[in-house]
Amino acid sequence: MGSAILPEDKQDLLQRPIVVTLVTLMPDMHPQANPVWFSWDGDYIWVNSAKGRQKDKNMRRQSKVTILSVDPNNPYRYLEVRGEVVEITEEGAIDHINFLSQRYRGQPDYYASMPDRRGKEQRVIYKIKPIKFI
Incomplete structure (x- = not known):
């Protein structure tokens, strides 16, 4: 399936x-x-995290991941995406987390609500290639 x-x-x-x-x-x-x-460009799923977190370590060691997106209006409607991390980069990671902050919180500066973390973590982007949609 x-x-x-x-x-x-x-x-x-x-x-x-x-x-x-x-x-x-x-x-x-x-x-x-x-x-x-996350963000989706029609081909890849893009996830952002801070370098050194457990998920960062996990994806650097093992590229296979699963993403589960559940419809907030109907928890029985969901999409499982099995994929592989094909690129990990720090380039553009701050712009990406700010884009996600605008998308999810309506705030263009991710660190505006947590200024104590600004400059104290290295943001990383993970490019995930979907292998199977279920």
Whole structure:
């Protein structure tokens, strides 16, 4: 079950600003699930985090991930995306987290509500290639 083609009736689950669940693998191969903001460009899912966090370590070690997007209006309607991290970069990461902050909070400066963290963490972008949509 599942396909490399995003079902038309579920496209909104990647287009809307839904907090998705990102599942990565710990060193002992147990799954770790984190709520994350994301963006979708029609080909790739982009996730942003701070360097050194557990999900960052997990994705650097094991590129296979799963993203679960649940419709906030109907929890029985969801999209599971199995994918692979194909690029990890710091380039453009601050712009990306500010874009996500605007998208999710309506605030263009991610660090405006937590100025004590500004300049104290290195932001990283993960480019995820969907392999299968379920």
